[in-house]
Amino acid sequence: MSEIFVIEEYAVALLLIATLVGIVARRSRMPYTVGLVIVGAALAILYQPFHIEVEPELILGIFVPPLIFEAAFHLPIKELRRNITSILALAIVGVLLTTFLVGGIVHLGSGMDITSAIVFGSIIAATDPVAVIALFGSLGVPKRLQVLLEGESLLNDGTAIVVFNIAVTAAVTGSFDLREGIGEFIFSAGMGLGIGLVLGLVASFIISKVDDYLIETAITFVLAYGAFILAEMIHVSGVLAVVAAGLVNGNIGPRGMSSTTRIVVYNFWDFMSFLANSFVFLMIGLVVDLPLLVDNWRATLWGILAALLSRLIVIYGLFPRSKTLPFRWKHILFWGGLRGAISLALVLGLTTKIGREVSGQLQAMVFGLVVFTLLVQGTSMNWLVKRTGIIHRREERDEYDLRRARASTTRAAYDHLKKIHKEGMISKHVWDIITKTVESYSDELTKSLQEILKQHPNVEAEELDSAWREFLQYQRLALAELLADRGITEDVFNQLSSRIDNQLASSEIAWDSAEKMDRNLWQLGARRTDLRSDSD
């Protein structure tokens, strides 16, 4: 057995476990990431071979780039620019404030020496709201608030790593030059962003020149990892390089892509970040060292307290009377400051740099904090979002869904009775009575549905829109199956699928008339003329 097989077996086993956790999490409505951490920890305790030593490079070099790239790729640059002041304040001032506040509190509270405490502060300065972002989407949290939290997390990952490196050097050498520190910070962050920017532009340019969805997807893949590797090679921030590359490529690149390519690229990165997240959170659970946590419970508690307090001060103190940041949003920003993969990767890489004893203590504190934020903050976010009342789901939509459910279940039950009647289990006489009643009731239900649709044209529009999308996606699928069965050639497939994809990408709906459907979808008219003129 080669080593490759051992790694492969382990990875496939982990993915199998993650898949099962995912299935159970969906049924039990528990956050997926929380389930992964719990199952990971349980596995590590119950079954020794699963307890692993995770190399920090594995997380930083393999799993973090796709996570960051995917998040940056999907972040609309327009939204980001609109909120850039707040985001930069959080990602730069916030990280520095957190580092020193947490360092001070932990030093005073637990008696840890100040340099180690500051290292701890820098380790946990990066937030990781991935566990709640999916929740935000499904609850309908305002887009701008999501962008704030995601943008902060994207940029503070990079700045926190830079600050961490400076803090560790200071802790090891015992000396710190403020001016040199600032210079290093600016150089590392700026060069990282610059490399990502340039590579992102180059990749987007190449993408615009090629039309092959496999090659284009491969280019984004090379870009995500290439930006990271190149930046790390010249010792500047790889994470920030990936952030810049993802932002540029996600906002410029897709313009040069066909709709098919866009769908493939989006889906690919969606799946990559799902894979990376699954592995990272399972590993967070797997590396939890229970005895170490128990031994350091006091310091761990101080760490959690310090993190919460500093987050409180940063969020409510940094924007004391902001007009653009409603007070209720701040609660979400405060409680949404979870910690995750970056903090874990940083603390795992410490052992070789500072003593084993201190790094062990710091590991316990970071694990404790990460698990706390996930289990406590992550699971209560749903409640908080609903409580703060920042989401307004429209009443008429709820009412419509209610009436539709009533109508469709009535219909289903009626159909079921009809079947029984046909089998002779309900007599003709009784059936006539039932029919009369149910039919007229069913009519009423239908009328009450139409009423809403008439009163609220937007509800009708929404339904037409989702039916149009369903129609297109099903056609797309039928086409793929025709190709798989070799019923059509690749050429025909490409011609037709690119039209459907264009429609999927546009916001127009074409239920108005056959002419419009034709114009939007197949352009039969145009084609027919071509043929006719050929034969002329």
Place this chain on the structure above:
Amino acid sequence: MSEIFVIEEYAVALLLIATLVGIVARRSRMPYTVGLVIVGAALAILYQPFHIEVEPELILGIFVPPLIFEAAFHLPIKELRRNITSILALAIVGVLLTTFLVGGIVHLGSGMDITSAIVFGSIIAATDPVAVIALFGSLGVPKRLQVLLEGESLLNDGTAIVVFNIAVTAAVTGSFDLREGIGEFIFSAGMGLGIGLVLGLVASFIISKVDDYLIETAITFVLAYGAFILAEMIHVSGVLAVVAAGLVNGNIGPRGMSSTTRIVVYNFWDFMSFLANSFVFLMIGLVVDLPLLVDNWRATLWGILAALLSRLIVIYGLFPRSKTLPFRWKHILFWGGLRGAISLALVLGLTTKIGREVSGQLQAMVFGLVVFTLLVQGTSMNWLVKRTGIIHRREERDEYDLRRARASTTRAAYDHLKKIHKEGMISKHVWDIITKTVESYSDELTKSLQEILKQHPNVEAEELDSAWREFLQYQRLALAELLADRGITEDVFNQLSSRIDNQLASSEIAWDSAEKMDRNLWQLGARRTDLRSDSD
């Protein structure tokens, strides 16, 4: 720098090169895989650090499973079943014949000892037509011919590996028990297929119970690698396990998937097999050892000659006067017998098993053959296909296919919406709007189809012809099933099947009238008269 980073850098660099080759190949209309091999070889010669020692486990364990899984996933089981006799003959008898024929020719020609020559025969018995399959799709080669070549390659990968293991054991121990060899072959192949079948069914069942495209994609991923790992763990054929898993999952699994999931899963495996192919063919180039090739040029030439000769004998000899396999198709099957990843992986794993000297010689021979088939057969396939005249693509036929795909996918999507509407998920009001538009549009599509059929009677004739053939073949299949179920006697089966086969062999179509169908097919009239005269 950790080792992980080194591997990552290398992989990203290779993918970058592959992407660039892909871009150039598209522009210059050169086959992608051929370009990869050439660039890989050039890199290895010009720039020493790129010359690598590829672990055979890397190819067999990491790259082959996705290649095989994707191919099996997309192979329609109905088509496979219809051609199963020819495919099994090629994949089992063909592999055994090739092994011994090549072994004999190389032994006699180059003077290599017979056991090593037979090992060589087993190494190159597996075909790998991936470099020409894409070409077939774009040229419009008959579907059945594609399925034949793809099906052969899928199944002979597995059987060749089993034969190879037996041959190596025989070469090392110096003894060979025929009965034991056959037993081992059946056990390894059967158990491998069985494991894949069971896992494929389990995975398809789970997929039908879950509705989350990320989790479902992850399940197919775990299935592909899990089947391979599990089979290899108990020392049976991992490759055949992946074949069975892919076939089952690709034919049953998608039924339990939503449209979105299907698109994501199809695209994901498309990209995975693109990645695996890119790496494998680049590596074929990178491991080419020029001095070794030069030193063994005579044996290499004999190897190529033996491979061509044995392929000639297998293809033209195995089906001497087959009615279902047109003579012209045999040229394509013969020339389409390229060799690739499997042969390479097998020969790279030899060094530890048999002496360094013999394995070096075998490596040179296999590399030489793989590169020859790719560069010579792969690049001339386009010409051959056009030359044999097995494709008749005319503009009006293309246009007809296009319109038919348009009409049928529109119809399918409309039926899908109708189902949703009946389930009450689309309101009556919205449905009325949709119906009106789609119905009139659908009418137009139908009209545009009829238009072509009227203008081009030959297109109509072709469709009638292919429907007639479909009709006959399905009857043939139903007959075989009746016999298998003991619904008819062998005598009845023989009588009826010979009539159908006669019809299949003739070029006449009998859609004109019931009388003509009767006369051509069952001759009911004649029979009836016979009966009457009997009772007289």
